[in-house]
Amino acid sequence: MADQEHHEHIVQPGTYLAIILTLLVLTGLTVGAAYVNLGRLNIVVALAIAVLKATLVVLFFMHAKFSPKRTQLVIIAGIFWLAILLFMTLSDYASRIDYRGVRFPMTQNVRIAGPSRG
Amino acid sequence: MHRTGALYGQFKTLEQQKDTASLGMWIFLVTEVMFFGGIMLAYTINRHTYFHAFAMGSNTLSLTLGGFNTVVLLASSFTMAMGVWSAQVGKKDLLKMFLSLTILLGFVFFGVKYVEYAQKFHHHLVPGKSFDITYCVNNPSKCEDIGAEELEVERKEVDAAMQADPDLNAHAQLYYSAYFGMTGLHALHMVIGAGLLFWLLKNSFAGIYTPEWNTPVDIVGLYWHFVDIVWIFLFPLLYLIDRHK
Numbered sequence: 001m002a003d004q005e006h007h008e009h010i011v012q013p014g015t016y017l018a019i020i021l022t023l024l025v026l027t028g029l030t031v032g033a034a035y036v037n038l039g040r041l042n043i044v045v046a047l048a049i050a051v052l053k054a055t056l057v058v059l060f061f062m063h064a065k066f067s068p069k070r071t072q073l074v075i076i077a078g079i080f081w082l083a084i085l086l087f088m089t090l091s092d093y094a095s096r097i098d099y100r101g102v103r104f105p106m107t108q109n110v111r112i113a114g115p116s117r118g
Numbered sequence: 119m120h121r122t123g124a125l126y127g128q129f130k131t132l133e134q135q136k137d138t139a140s141l142g143m144w145i146f147l148v149t150e151v152m153f154f155g156g157i158m159l160a161y162t163i164n165r166h167t168y169f170h171a172f173a174m175g176s177n178t179l180s181l182t183l184g185g186f187n188t189v190v191l192l193a194s195s196f197t198m199a200m201g202v203w204s205a206q207v208g209k210k211d212l213l214k215m216f217l218s219l220t221i222l223l224g225f226v227f228f229g230v231k232y233v234e235y236a237q238k239f240h241h242h243l244v245p246g247k248s249f250d251i252t253y254c255v256n257n258p259s260k261c262e263d264i265g266a267e268e269l270e271v272e273r274k275e276v277d278a279a280m281q282a283d284p285d286l287n288a289h290a291q292l293y294y295s296a297y298f299g300m301t302g303l304h305a306l307h308m309v310i311g312a313g314l315l316f317w318l319l320k321n322s323f324a325g326i327y328t329p330e331w332n333t334p335v336d337i338v339g340l341y342w343h344f345v346d347i348v349w350i351f352l353f354p355l356l357y358l359i360d361r362h363k
Contacts, residue, residue, distance in 0.1 A: 008133065010206045011199070020196040027188050027353075031181065034358040042362070046354035054347045061199045061343045071141050078148030082155045093163055 009066035019060045026053050123331030136333050143337045147344050154348050157303070158355065161296045165359070170282040171289030173360035174251060174275055175297065178243060180234060184357040187230045188349065194223035195346040201318075202339045205332035210325055213335070217319045220342065224312045231305055235298075237263065243294055251290040252276050297356055304352060307345045314338045 030049040038045060059065040064075055129135040165172040201216035238244055241261055242253035254261035255273045264272070279286050318338055321327065327335055 008136070008206070011203065013200060013203055016196060016199045016203065019199075020192060023192045023195075024189060027185070027192065030354055030358065031185055034354070034361040037362040042358075042360070046358055047351075050351050050354050053350045057195065057343050057347050057350070061195055061346075062340055067140065068137050071137065071144055074141060074144050074148060078144075078151050081148070082151055085152065085155055086159055089159055090162075093166075 009063070011060060011063060011066065015060060019056050022056060023053055122326045123328065132330065136336070139333050139337060140340070143340050147340065150344060154303075154351075157300060158351060161300065161355065164292055164296065165355075168283065168289035168292060169360075170279045171251075171286050172293045174279040174286065175243075175290045175293030176357060176359035177275055177361065178241070178251070178254075178272070179297070179357050180237070181357055181361070183230050183234050184353060187227050188353045190223050190226050190230070191346050191349050194220050194227070195343050197223060198339050198342045202332075202335055205322075205327045205335040206329055208329040210322065210327070213322050213327060214319065217315055217322060221312055221315045221319065224308055224315070227308065228305070231301065238294070238298075245291045245295045245298065249287065249291045249294065251287050300352055300356065304345065304348050307348065311338070311342050311345055314341065 026049050030046055033045045033049070034042065036042075058075065064072060067075075123132070125132055125135060129138065197216045197219040201213055201220060204210075204212035204216055240263075242248050242250045250256075254264055254269060255276050258264075258266070258269055261269070276286075283289055315338065318327075318335055321334070
Protein backbone atom coordinates (compact mmCIF):
# COMPACT_ATOMS: atom_id res chain seq x y z
CA MET A 1 0.00 0.00 0.00
CA ALA A 2 1.24 3.42 -0.92
CA ASP A 3 0.21 4.69 2.47
CA GLN A 4 2.85 2.74 4.29
CA GLU A 5 5.50 4.63 2.41
CA HIS A 6 4.15 7.91 3.71
CA HIS A 7 6.78 9.63 5.83
CA GLU A 8 6.25 12.47 8.20
CA HIS A 9 6.74 15.76 6.45
CA ILE A 10 8.21 18.39 8.75
CA VAL A 11 6.91 21.84 7.87
CA GLN A 12 9.76 24.35 8.35
CA PRO A 13 9.59 27.56 10.45
CA GLY A 14 10.01 29.68 7.32
CA THR A 15 6.72 28.33 5.98
CA TYR A 16 4.96 29.00 9.28
CA LEU A 17 6.31 32.54 9.31
CA ALA A 18 5.09 33.19 5.75
CA ILE A 19 1.66 31.83 6.66
CA ILE A 20 1.25 33.88 9.85
CA LEU A 21 2.30 37.05 8.01
CA THR A 22 -0.24 36.31 5.26
CA LEU A 23 -2.92 35.70 7.90
CA LEU A 24 -2.18 39.04 9.58
CA VAL A 25 -2.30 40.89 6.25
CA LEU A 26 -5.64 39.21 5.45
CA THR A 27 -6.98 40.26 8.87
CA GLY A 28 -6.07 43.87 8.10
CA LEU A 29 -7.68 43.50 4.70
CA THR A 30 -10.95 42.17 6.10
CA VAL A 31 -11.20 45.05 8.61
CA GLY A 32 -10.41 47.56 5.85
CA ALA A 33 -12.98 46.02 3.51
CA ALA A 34 -15.67 46.29 6.20
CA TYR A 35 -15.39 50.09 6.06
CA VAL A 36 -15.96 50.20 2.30
CA ASN A 37 -19.60 50.17 1.26
CA LEU A 38 -19.92 47.21 -1.07
CA GLY A 39 -23.60 46.70 -0.40
CA ARG A 40 -24.51 43.04 -0.41
CA LEU A 41 -20.95 42.12 -1.32
CA ASN A 42 -19.56 43.15 2.10
CA ILE A 43 -20.46 39.83 3.70
CA VAL A 44 -19.27 37.91 0.63
CA VAL A 45 -15.85 39.58 0.78
CA ALA A 46 -15.61 39.08 4.57
CA LEU A 47 -16.47 35.38 4.31
CA ALA A 48 -14.23 34.83 1.28
CA ILE A 49 -11.27 36.21 3.25
CA ALA A 50 -12.25 34.07 6.26
CA VAL A 51 -12.40 30.95 4.07
CA LEU A 52 -8.99 31.78 2.60
CA LYS A 53 -7.52 32.24 6.10
CA ALA A 54 -9.06 29.01 7.34
CA THR A 55 -7.72 27.16 4.29
CA LEU A 56 -4.19 28.39 4.99
CA VAL A 57 -4.47 27.28 8.63
CA VAL A 58 -5.78 23.84 7.65
CA LEU A 59 -3.23 23.25 4.88
CA PHE A 60 -0.10 24.45 6.64
CA PHE A 61 -0.56 24.89 10.40
CA MET A 62 -2.58 21.65 10.54
CA HIS A 63 -0.36 19.98 7.93
CA ALA A 64 -3.34 18.81 5.84
CA LYS A 65 -1.34 19.45 2.68
CA PHE A 66 1.15 16.79 3.80
CA SER A 67 -1.32 14.39 5.43
CA PRO A 68 -2.15 10.94 4.06
CA LYS A 69 -4.89 10.93 1.41
CA ARG A 70 -7.22 9.16 3.83
CA THR A 71 -7.03 12.09 6.28
CA GLN A 72 -7.51 14.58 3.46
CA LEU A 73 -10.61 12.68 2.37
CA VAL A 74 -12.08 12.97 5.88
CA ILE A 75 -11.46 16.74 5.88
CA ILE A 76 -13.05 17.20 2.47
CA ALA A 77 -16.00 14.99 3.41
CA GLY A 78 -16.50 17.09 6.55
CA ILE A 79 -16.55 20.33 4.59
CA PHE A 80 -18.90 18.77 2.04
CA TRP A 81 -21.23 17.68 4.84
CA LEU A 82 -21.22 21.23 6.21
CA ALA A 83 -22.03 22.50 2.71
CA ILE A 84 -25.07 20.20 2.63
CA LEU A 85 -26.23 21.57 6.00
CA LEU A 86 -25.80 25.18 4.90
CA PHE A 87 -27.19 24.78 1.39
CA MET A 88 -30.29 22.73 2.25
CA THR A 89 -31.25 24.85 5.26
CA LEU A 90 -30.69 28.19 3.56
CA SER A 91 -32.56 27.17 0.42
CA ASP A 92 -35.43 26.02 2.63
CA TYR A 93 -35.53 29.38 4.44
CA ALA A 94 -35.15 31.30 1.20
CA SER A 95 -38.19 29.62 -0.34
CA ARG A 96 -40.35 29.13 2.74
CA ILE A 97 -43.70 30.66 3.47
CA ASP A 98 -44.31 30.12 7.15
CA TYR A 99 -47.46 28.98 8.92
CA ARG A 100 -48.84 32.54 9.02
CA GLY A 101 -48.45 32.90 5.28
CA VAL A 102 -45.51 35.24 5.80
CA ARG A 103 -42.51 35.00 3.54
CA PHE A 104 -38.98 34.95 4.96
CA PRO A 105 -37.41 37.30 5.97
CA MET A 106 -40.14 38.39 8.32
CA THR A 107 -39.06 42.02 8.61
CA GLN A 108 -40.37 42.57 5.11
CA ASN A 109 -43.73 41.43 6.43
CA VAL A 110 -45.06 40.48 3.04
CA ARG A 111 -48.32 38.61 3.33
CA ILE A 112 -48.82 36.05 0.66
CA ALA A 113 -52.33 36.11 -0.75
CA GLY A 114 -54.51 33.13 -0.10
CA PRO A 115 -56.18 31.43 2.83
CA SER A 116 -54.27 31.67 6.08
CA ARG A 117 -52.48 28.48 6.97
CA GLY A 118 -52.04 26.67 10.23
CA MET B 119 1.57 4.29 33.03
CA HIS B 120 2.51 6.30 29.97
CA ARG B 121 4.07 4.05 27.36
CA THR B 122 5.70 6.85 25.42
CA GLY B 123 6.40 5.93 21.86
CA ALA B 124 5.51 2.27 22.30
CA LEU B 125 4.22 0.57 19.17
CA TYR B 126 0.82 -0.97 19.84
CA GLY B 127 0.03 -4.41 18.47
CA GLN B 128 -2.54 -3.35 15.90
CA PHE B 129 -0.07 -1.10 14.05
CA LYS B 130 2.78 -2.00 11.74
CA THR B 131 4.84 1.14 12.18
CA LEU B 132 4.98 4.17 14.49
CA GLU B 133 4.25 6.26 11.42
CA GLN B 134 1.00 4.40 10.83
CA GLN B 135 0.16 4.69 14.51
CA LYS B 136 0.61 8.45 14.41
CA ASP B 137 -1.41 8.82 11.19
CA THR B 138 -4.22 6.91 12.86
CA ALA B 139 -4.20 9.19 15.90
CA SER B 140 -4.28 12.22 13.64
CA LEU B 141 -7.12 10.72 11.58
CA GLY B 142 -9.13 10.17 14.76
CA MET B 143 -8.56 13.77 15.82
CA TRP B 144 -9.72 14.99 12.41
CA ILE B 145 -12.91 12.98 12.67
CA PHE B 146 -13.56 14.63 16.03
CA LEU B 147 -12.82 18.04 14.50
CA VAL B 148 -15.35 17.34 11.74
CA THR B 149 -18.02 16.88 14.43
CA GLU B 150 -16.88 20.22 15.87
CA VAL B 151 -17.19 21.80 12.42
CA MET B 152 -20.80 20.60 12.28
CA PHE B 153 -21.40 21.91 15.82
CA PHE B 154 -20.13 25.43 15.15
CA GLY B 155 -21.46 25.31 11.57
CA GLY B 156 -25.00 24.77 12.83
CA ILE B 157 -24.71 27.66 15.27
CA MET B 158 -23.31 29.99 12.62
CA LEU B 159 -26.11 28.94 10.28
CA ALA B 160 -28.76 29.84 12.88
CA TYR B 161 -26.95 33.13 13.41
CA THR B 162 -26.92 33.85 9.67
CA ILE B 163 -30.67 33.29 9.35
CA ASN B 164 -31.41 35.61 12.28
CA ARG B 165 -28.99 38.17 10.98
CA HIS B 166 -30.73 38.13 7.63
CA THR B 167 -34.16 38.42 9.26
CA TYR B 168 -33.26 41.20 11.73
CA PHE B 169 -30.49 42.86 9.78
CA HIS B 170 -30.89 46.37 11.25
CA ALA B 171 -30.84 45.17 14.85
CA PHE B 172 -27.87 42.87 14.20
CA ALA B 173 -25.95 45.64 12.45
CA MET B 174 -26.74 47.94 15.39
CA GLY B 175 -25.53 45.31 17.85
CA SER B 176 -22.39 44.67 15.86
CA ASN B 177 -21.56 48.36 15.82
CA THR B 178 -21.66 48.48 19.63
CA LEU B 179 -18.80 45.96 19.79
CA SER B 180 -15.27 47.28 20.08
CA LEU B 181 -13.47 46.60 16.82
CA THR B 182 -10.17 47.55 18.47
CA LEU B 183 -10.52 44.84 21.12
CA GLY B 184 -11.90 42.27 18.68
CA GLY B 185 -9.21 42.97 16.10
CA PHE B 186 -6.50 42.84 18.75
CA ASN B 187 -7.78 39.47 19.95
CA THR B 188 -7.80 38.17 16.37
CA VAL B 189 -4.12 39.04 16.05
CA VAL B 190 -3.38 37.46 19.45
CA LEU B 191 -5.11 34.22 18.50
CA LEU B 192 -3.42 34.01 15.09
CA ALA B 193 -0.08 34.58 16.82
CA SER B 194 -0.88 31.79 19.28
CA SER B 195 -1.55 29.46 16.36
CA PHE B 196 1.87 30.37 15.00
CA THR B 197 3.61 29.65 18.32
CA MET B 198 1.69 26.35 18.54
CA ALA B 199 2.85 25.38 15.05
CA MET B 200 6.40 26.29 16.06
CA GLY B 201 5.96 24.11 19.14
CA VAL B 202 5.02 21.16 16.93
CA TRP B 203 8.09 21.83 14.81
CA SER B 204 10.31 22.01 17.92
CA ALA B 205 9.02 18.63 19.05
CA GLN B 206 9.52 17.11 15.58
CA VAL B 207 13.17 18.18 15.40
CA GLY B 208 13.86 17.41 19.07
CA LYS B 209 14.50 20.96 20.30
CA LYS B 210 13.18 20.38 23.81
CA ASP B 211 13.88 23.86 25.21
CA LEU B 212 12.22 25.54 22.25
CA LEU B 213 9.21 23.28 22.74
CA LYS B 214 8.83 24.46 26.34
CA MET B 215 9.19 28.06 25.24
CA PHE B 216 6.65 27.85 22.41
CA LEU B 217 4.12 25.97 24.54
CA SER B 218 4.48 28.64 27.25
CA LEU B 219 4.07 31.41 24.68
CA THR B 220 0.94 29.76 23.31
CA ILE B 221 -0.54 29.54 26.81
CA LEU B 222 0.43 33.16 27.48
CA LEU B 223 -1.26 34.37 24.28
CA GLY B 224 -4.31 32.29 25.18
CA PHE B 225 -4.51 34.13 28.49
CA VAL B 226 -4.07 37.50 26.80
CA PHE B 227 -7.12 36.53 24.72
CA PHE B 228 -9.07 35.68 27.91
CA GLY B 229 -8.03 39.00 29.46
CA VAL B 230 -9.27 41.03 26.50
CA LYS B 231 -12.46 38.95 26.40
CA TYR B 232 -12.99 39.75 30.10
CA VAL B 233 -12.64 43.47 29.38
CA GLU B 234 -15.12 43.16 26.51
CA TYR B 235 -17.67 41.20 28.54
CA ALA B 236 -17.36 43.60 31.49
CA GLN B 237 -17.99 46.51 29.14
CA LYS B 238 -21.16 44.85 27.89
CA PHE B 239 -22.41 44.46 31.48
CA HIS B 240 -21.75 48.16 32.17
CA HIS B 241 -23.50 49.19 28.96
CA HIS B 242 -26.62 47.11 29.67
CA LEU B 243 -25.96 44.92 26.67
CA VAL B 244 -26.31 41.54 28.37
CA PRO B 245 -29.55 39.78 27.41
CA GLY B 246 -32.05 39.88 30.24
CA LYS B 247 -34.29 42.26 32.11
CA SER B 248 -31.99 45.29 31.98
CA PHE B 249 -30.99 44.90 28.33
CA ASP B 250 -31.24 48.26 26.60
CA ILE B 251 -29.58 48.92 23.26
CA THR B 252 -30.20 52.66 23.75
CA TYR B 253 -28.70 52.75 27.26
CA CYS B 254 -25.43 54.50 26.36
CA VAL B 255 -27.16 56.88 23.98
CA ASN B 256 -29.60 57.91 26.71
CA ASN B 257 -27.10 57.85 29.60
CA PRO B 258 -23.85 59.22 28.18
CA SER B 259 -22.53 59.93 31.69
CA LYS B 260 -22.66 56.18 32.50
CA CYS B 261 -20.71 55.23 29.37
CA GLU B 262 -17.70 57.49 29.61
CA ASP B 263 -15.45 54.92 27.98
CA ILE B 264 -17.23 55.70 24.70
CA GLY B 265 -16.12 58.99 23.13
CA ALA B 266 -18.69 61.76 22.67
CA GLU B 267 -18.18 61.69 18.93
CA GLU B 268 -18.63 57.94 18.76
CA LEU B 269 -21.77 58.23 20.88
CA GLU B 270 -23.18 60.81 18.51
CA VAL B 271 -22.71 58.36 15.63
CA GLU B 272 -24.37 55.68 17.74
CA ARG B 273 -27.34 57.96 18.44
CA LYS B 274 -27.92 58.42 14.72
CA GLU B 275 -27.58 54.68 14.16
CA VAL B 276 -30.10 53.90 16.89
CA ASP B 277 -32.57 56.43 15.45
CA ALA B 278 -32.21 55.03 11.95
CA ALA B 279 -32.45 51.43 13.17
CA MET B 280 -35.57 52.28 15.24
CA GLN B 281 -37.20 53.59 12.07
CA ALA B 282 -36.41 50.39 10.20
CA ASP B 283 -37.23 48.00 13.04
CA PRO B 284 -39.74 49.11 15.71
CA ASP B 285 -38.85 46.09 17.82
CA LEU B 286 -35.16 46.97 17.78
CA ASN B 287 -34.44 46.27 21.43
CA ALA B 288 -35.81 42.71 21.32
CA HIS B 289 -33.93 41.90 18.12
CA ALA B 290 -30.71 43.50 19.32
CA GLN B 291 -31.05 41.29 22.36
CA LEU B 292 -31.17 38.33 20.00
CA TYR B 293 -27.91 39.53 18.49
CA TYR B 294 -26.31 39.75 21.91
CA SER B 295 -27.59 36.30 22.85
CA ALA B 296 -25.84 34.98 19.74
CA TYR B 297 -22.74 37.03 20.60
CA PHE B 298 -22.42 35.65 24.12
CA GLY B 299 -23.40 32.15 23.04
CA MET B 300 -20.89 31.96 20.22
CA THR B 301 -17.97 33.74 21.87
CA GLY B 302 -18.73 31.86 25.10
CA LEU B 303 -18.59 28.47 23.39
CA HIS B 304 -15.43 29.53 21.63
CA ALA B 305 -13.89 30.64 24.94
CA LEU B 306 -14.91 27.32 26.51
CA HIS B 307 -12.99 25.53 23.77
CA MET B 308 -10.01 27.75 24.51
CA VAL B 309 -10.17 26.93 28.21
CA ILE B 310 -10.05 23.22 27.32
CA GLY B 311 -7.19 23.94 24.90
CA ALA B 312 -5.27 25.85 27.56
CA GLY B 313 -5.72 22.90 29.95
CA LEU B 314 -4.31 20.55 27.31
CA LEU B 315 -1.40 22.93 26.73
CA PHE B 316 -0.56 22.94 30.45
CA TRP B 317 -0.54 19.15 30.33
CA LEU B 318 1.82 19.22 27.32
CA LEU B 319 4.05 21.71 29.10
CA LYS B 320 4.25 19.50 32.17
CA ASN B 321 5.18 16.52 30.00
CA SER B 322 7.69 18.55 28.03
CA PHE B 323 9.45 19.42 31.29
CA ALA B 324 9.70 15.68 31.89
CA GLY B 325 11.26 15.59 28.41
CA ILE B 326 9.08 12.80 27.05
CA TYR B 327 8.51 14.26 23.58
CA THR B 328 11.09 13.21 21.03
CA PRO B 329 11.37 13.34 17.24
CA GLU B 330 10.26 9.67 17.23
CA TRP B 331 7.20 10.24 19.42
CA ASN B 332 5.42 13.57 19.81
CA THR B 333 1.86 12.61 18.87
CA PRO B 334 0.15 14.52 21.74
CA VAL B 335 1.84 17.79 20.73
CA ASP B 336 0.64 17.29 17.18
CA ILE B 337 -2.92 16.39 18.21
CA VAL B 338 -3.35 19.25 20.69
CA GLY B 339 -1.92 21.48 17.96
CA LEU B 340 -4.73 20.39 15.61
CA TYR B 341 -7.28 21.26 18.29
CA TRP B 342 -5.74 24.67 19.00
CA HIS B 343 -5.67 25.55 15.30
CA PHE B 344 -9.29 24.49 14.95
CA VAL B 345 -10.28 26.88 17.76
CA ASP B 346 -8.37 29.57 15.86
CA ILE B 347 -10.38 28.80 12.71
CA VAL B 348 -13.65 29.19 14.63
CA TRP B 349 -12.51 32.67 15.65
CA ILE B 350 -11.46 33.45 12.05
CA PHE B 351 -15.16 33.08 11.17
CA LEU B 352 -16.63 34.60 14.35
CA PHE B 353 -14.66 37.81 13.96
CA PRO B 354 -16.14 38.97 10.63
CA LEU B 355 -19.57 37.51 11.45
CA LEU B 356 -19.93 39.30 14.79
CA TYR B 357 -17.73 42.39 14.58
CA LEU B 358 -17.82 43.47 10.97
CA ILE B 359 -21.50 43.84 10.05
CA ASP B 360 -22.30 47.12 8.35
CA ARG B 361 -19.30 49.04 9.71
CA HIS B 362 -19.23 51.48 6.81
CA LYS B 363 -21.05 54.66 7.76
